[in-house]
Amino acid sequence: MDEASYWDIPGMTMGVSGVGWVGQSLMLFGSEEQKKKYIPLIASGEPDGVWCTAYSEPNAGSDFANIQTRAVRTDSEYILNGQKIWTSCAHRARWCWLAARTDTNVAKKQHGISLLILDMKSPGITIKPIENFAGVHIFNELFFDNVKVPVANLVGIENRGWYHLMQSLAFERHSMAPQFYGGARRIHEYLVKYVRDNRYKGKPMSEDSIIRHKLAERALELETLKMFAYEITWKISKGIIPVYEAARNKAYCDLVMERLAITGTEILGIYSQVDALSKWARLMGIITRMYMMFPGNSIAAGTDEIQKNIVGQFKLGLPRPY
Ligand SMILES: Cc1cc2nc3c(=O)[nH]c(=O)nc-3n(C[C@H](O)[C@H](O)[C@H](O)COP(=O)(O)OP(=O)(O)OC[C@H]3O[C@@H](n4cnc5c(N)ncnc54)[C@H](O)[C@@H]3O)c2cc1C
Numbered sequence: 001m002d003e004a005s006y007w008d009i010p011g012m013t014m015g016v017s018g019v020g021w022v023g024q025s026l027m028l029f030g031s032e033e034q035k036k037k038y039i040p041l042i043a044s045g046e047p048d049g050v051w052c053t054a055y056s057e058p059n060a061g062s063d064f065a066n067i068q069t070r071a072v073r074t075d076s077e078y079i080l081n082g083q084k085i086w087t088s089c090a091h092r093a094r095w096c097w098l099a100a101r102t103d104t105n106v107a108k109k110q111h112g113i114s115l116l117i118l119d120m121k122s123p124g125i126t127i128k129p130i131e132n133f134a135g136v137h138i139f140n141e142l143f144f145d146n147v148k149v150p151v152a153n154l155v156g157i158e159n160r161g162w163y164h165l166m167q168s169l170a171f172e173r174h175s176m177a178p179q180f181y182g183g184a185r186r187i188h189e190y191l192v193k194y195v196r197d198n199r200y201k202g203k204p205m206s207e208d209s210i211i212r213h214k215l216a217e218r219a220l221e222l223e224t225l226k227m228f229a230y231e232i233t234w235k236i237s238k239g240i241i242p243v244y245e246a247a248r249n250k251a252y253c254d255l256v257m258e259r260l261a262i263t264g265t266e267i268l269g270i271y272s273q274v275d276a277l278s279k280w281a282r283l284m285g286i287i288t289r290m291y292m293m294f295p296g297n298s299i300a301a302g303t304d305e306i307q308k309n310i311v312g313q314f315k316l317g318l319p320r321p322y
Pocket of ligand 1: 052053054055056057058060061062063085086087088089138139295296297299300301302303304305306309321
């Protein structure tokens, strides 16, 4: 992900779910058949290995356990009805990693949720695009009308999906730093070159101490983010399951991206406000794009407030906030 992001290989719009968290989750709690079928597809990078993730609903975002999409079990299949929203890449995905309610008669809303693999070619699925405010089509609404999901597509234990989902979410949050770090490193390199090549008030920008210090601060943050990302990767390789670390990385990644986008706009000045296609665009419009995308990225995979709640609870031992 680090390399793909550095070289600007399409990520979010092409689907990062498979490599980012579905593969790792299947390795942990998928059936042998599921591992055999889906992991090689994910690793292939082919269109048949592209996944989307459908958790959020109009009344269930941070309050994930409030999901209402129903999967009612018959002998050999679940019948799926309901709605999802903000489903990134659903319009390109071959498979969907989906959370649905399989039991409504439960003491706690975290119970009665199951994790299902949905074939996006199944009849009864409607995909409606949502364009974000940068004009990019990443996410969608999904509607399910009596969609049939084979029981073999249940991942892990029925009605215990919440526990699998928390693990999968940790993988997802962990994947954010490597996903953004490489691209941010490249943008930082562009900015360093830009201040070397351009002048302000008759002097090279690279001689301005404020500009130099800001670029140095961003470089330190990017190095720290890389260390955070590689620390988790190393822990996973040793069989250690990260808990609060993924939330830490996600919250820190959001901060680093925000600061880099702001430093970029400060260096480019008014040029940072023009579209990539404008003759006035600088650095191919990437700063404009980054500035418009960072707020959304800080919401994806759970907002900063949710990440900080997790760090407070699992790293600092503070009581649950709700
Ligand atoms: C770019 C992008 C991609 C996304 N892709 C996907 C996807 O592929 N699949 C998917 O299922 N979803 C996706 N989402 C949805 C995302 O997971 C939700 O938007 C997110 O979880 C927040 O939920 P919400 O929008 O309902 O906001 P809300 O949960 O309503 O939150 C509103 C505000 O209240 C704050 N808040 C809520 N609860 C608490 C609390 N307990 N403590 C402190 N503050 C709180 C939040 O931090 C936020 O500031 C995506 C979102 C974005 C922006």
